[in-house]
Amino acid sequence: MKDEAVTAGQSGGASSAEGHDPAKEKSVAPAAPAGAGPVPPTASASAAPGTRRPGGRTARTRAAVRDAVLSGLADHGYPGLTVEYVADHSGVHKTTLYRRWGGLEGMVADALEMAGEDTWTPPDTGSLEGDLRELAREVVESFSDEATAAAPTAFVAAAFQSARAADALHAYYAERFGRCEAVVERAVERGEAPPDTDAAALVRAVSAPLLLRVFITREPVDAALADQAAAAAVAATRAGAFERR
Amino acid sequence: MKDEAVTAGQSGGASSAEGHDPAKEKSVAPAAPAGAGPVPPTASASAAPGTRRPGGRTARTRAAVRDAVLSGLADHGYPGLTVEYVADHSGVHKTTLYRRWGGLEGMVADALEMAGEDTWTPPDTGSLEGDLRELAREVVESFSDEATAAAPTAFVAAAFQSARAADALHAYYAERFGRCEAVVERAVERGEAPPDTDAAALVRAVSAPLLLRVFITREPVDAALADQAAAAAVAATRAGAFERR
Numbered sequence: 001m002k003d004e005a006v007t008a009g010q011s012g013g014a015s016s017a018e019g020h021d022p023a024k025e026k027s028v029a030p031a032a033p034a035g036a037g038p039v040p041p042t043a044s045a046s047a048a049p050g051t052r053r054p055g056g057r058t059a060r061t062r063a064a065v066r067d068a069v070l071s072g073l074a075d076h077g078y079p080g081l082t083v084e085y086v087a088d089h090s091g092v093h094k095t096t097l098y099r100r101w102g103g104l105e106g107m108v109a110d111a112l113e114m115a116g117e118d119t120w121t122p123p124d125t126g127s128l129e130g131d132l133r134e135l136a137r138e139v140v141e142s143f144s145d146e147a148t149a150a151a152p153t154a155f156v157a158a159a160f161q162s163a164r165a166a167d168a169l170h171a172y173y174a175e176r177f178g179r180c181e182a183v184v185e186r187a188v189e190r191g192e193a194p195p196d197t198d199a200a201a202l203v204r205a206v207s208a209p210l211l212l213r214v215f216i217t218r219e220p221v222d223a224a225l226a227d228q229a230a231a232a233a234v235a236a237t238r239a240g241a242f243e244r245r
Numbered sequence: 246m247k248d249e250a251v252t253a254g255q256s257g258g259a260s261s262a263e264g265h266d267p268a269k270e271k272s273v274a275p276a277a278p279a280g281a282g283p284v285p286p287t288a289s290a291s292a293a294p295g296t297r298r299p300g301g302r303t304a305r306t307r308a309a310v311r312d313a314v315l316s317g318l319a320d321h322g323y324p325g326l327t328v329e330y331v332a333d334h335s336g337v338h339k340t341t342l343y344r345r346w347g348g349l350e351g352m353v354a355d356a357l358e359m360a361g362e363d364t365w366t367p368p369d370t371g372s373l374e375g376d377l378r379e380l381a382r383e384v385v386e387s388f389s390d391e392a393t394a395a396a397p398t399a400f401v402a403a404a405f406q407s408a409r410a411a412d413a414l415h416a417y418y419a420e421r422f423g424r425c426e427a428v429v430e431r432a433v434e435r436g437e438a439p440p441d442t443d444a445a446a447l448v449r450a451v452s453a454p455l456l457l458r459v460f461i462t463r464e465p466v467d468a469a470l471a472d473q474a475a476a477a478a479v480a481a482t483r484a485g486a487f488e489r490r
Binding site: 077078079153156157159160161166167169170173174177198201204205207208209211212213215216217218219224225228229231232233234235236238239240241242245 | 322323324398401402404405406411412414415418419422443446449450452453454456457458460461462463464469470473474476477478479480481483484485486487490
């Protein structure tokens with residue numbers, strides 16, 4: 001799979017082998033591959049071992065609502081998501097949903113916040129290029145099948161329609177790319193990058209050509225493109241193009 | 246304006262000083278600044294002098310429908326766009342709209358196709374870095390005010406909800422980035438880039454960090470970031486990171 005081109009889903013919210021079966025909705029999703037990279041993970045990721053907030057009825061309710069929101073976004077997109085759908089698929093009463101989340105925007109924002117609560121850390125291969133290549137390949141792999149691509153796609157789409165979803169997406173990526181900066185700090189310590197390298201810009205530069213193709217130009221991405229993005233970012237770093245001015 | 250940070254619109258379809266006034270809708274929009282760069286131009290761009298297909302009743306009808314689609318997308322987003330809205334704002338009868346465009350998806354796709362019919366050409370400053378910097382700055386400038394940002398934002402959002410809009414967006418960017426490749430061809434001729442440079446990857450690498458921030462992470466972009474993207478792409482090119490393998 002790693003070396004096959006992945007064509008971006010042509011209409012974001014249309015994946016749907018699952019989602020209309022309430023019984024299935026309430027089951028615990030299988031654990032996602034470790035490290036979903038700097039894109040929002042699918043529902044399963046934060047149900048995986050290692051999640052920060054286990055147990056408790058409140059936590060279970062929150063997770064059930066999050067799972068219902070994700071499957072609704074994947075199946076119908078933000079415009080088709082309704083409080084009824086979330087109630088039906090989470091088993092949580094509508095009045096509870098309104099009381100605790102205010103409405104759909106609050107539920108979507110909370111689902112994104114939970115997506116940021118995993119224990120993912122960036123790769124540590126011993127070299128800047130190795131780390132960036134792994135990071136880029138994680139992005140490609142997360143879009144290599146519809147099941148893992150559906151939630152991040154739905155979140156990015158929702159941000160176009162809801163200011164609150166856009167704020168949550170902004171916060172999600174800021175935190176996620178923030179974690180990736182460890183890769184740059186280690187490279188500076190090893191002397192692989194100038195000390196005043198703009199880590200935020202560098203880690204975004206690696207994902208940018210991939211996410212551009214997935215979400216905007218709708219072109220395929222593959223491992224070769226991931227490696228190219230990593231190599232380009234390393235070369236630019238060495239040349240000082242990411243030094244802070 | 247050039248050096249001020251531009252914050253990406255938090256909810257894509259919400260700009261709307263105009264749009265609900267049919268009289269205003271039918272007036273000719275003021276000409277856009279020449280060269281909207283590798284992002285879909287606003288309605289006004291292809292009404293500007295130099296457009297390939299002037300005149301004719303059919304062309305005028307098509308342009309009126311395109312303008313109505315753009316203002317509808319900007320005001321309501323794809324989910325809120327209706328054939329009634331387009332009919333009201335274009336002055337074209339609903340039955341004509343259905344007969345000629347099949348429906349909303351056809352109208353949106355046609356509007357994007359028209360966006361690709363301008364005479365924009367990439368900058369030719371005499372150096373690769375100069376050309377890429379101008380290209381990147383054009384992208385930043387096109388998102389520096391809501392009026393010019395609305396249409397491209399609406400198109401990117403529509404692609405998440407309509408497979409046909411996604412296809413049209415894909416075709417738009419393929420053609421637009423194709424034009425940008427002239428910049429790389431000239432650089433190769435001048436000996437500034439290796440002969441087997443992957444021009445398609447290089448021109449995408451320049452826009453990618455900007456469009457990532459505008460459409461995905463919802464972060465501000467500015468001229469300094471444009472220059473950084475250009476410098477990074479040039480350094481990567483010189484180091485051979487974009488050489489075809």
